[in-house]
Amino acid sequence: MVCKSIYIDAVDKECFEETFSLLSASRRERILAMQSEEEQRNAVGFEFLARECLSELTDAPKFAFNILTGINKQCLVGNFSAYFSLSLADNFLCCAADRTPIGIDCRSIQPFSFMQAQKEMNEAEIHYIYGNTVRSFADIVRFDVCDVREEMERYWRVRTMKEAYFTALGRTFRNLRDVSFDLTAATCDCSDSRFSFITTQLSKDNQYIFSVVNKNI
DSSP, X not given: OEEEEEEGGGSOHHHHHHHHHTSOHHHHHHHHTSSSHHHHHHHHHHHHHHHHHHHHHHTOOTTOOOXXXXXXXXXXXXXXXXXXXXXXXXXXXXXXEESSOEEEEEEEOOOEEHHHHHHHOOHHHHHHXXXXXXXXXXXXXXXXXXXXXXXXXXXXXXXXXXXXXXHHHTOSSOOGGGOOBXXXXXXXXXXXXXXXXXXXXXXXXXXXXXXXXXXXX
């Protein structure tokens, strides 16, 4: 598995222009047809990072790949045995590539609602998020919105793990309670034994978090 991340606006213009110029005519045409410069920039950023990951995974040139996009951000490579997944939060883009179906999800670390967490998480996951809190359960419920850094980080860790699972599964409809992870286990075992949690990482500035899940061989 290969995983990389970038801030799109940190990629220089020359790199974008080189990436764009080496794409197929049909792919360049689709990008130019996009409505805004931001959409075009993001699309070229996606190509740049996906090809970086795929090249490292397969030891092939960056522009050797016939990239096919699929549902749910799960993407395929038409001429190599490889899969990749992309996720964008604001200006932060991350990508994971592997030989089996893979999913990645990234989110900014920000306040969340306890009521929303209850809808998405099971009891064990809720306990993991709030396990080290000094507040009473009554206060958690009463104030609802949580802005404690450790709890925000734990919530978004679980949330990205679940979203990454659905991307790896290729499932469009998402009910986050349909999947869970055993956060007491060293490997964070997935309730769907066909899939495995790979990693959770923070961006260098600690503002974003992303998780990767893939299908077992």
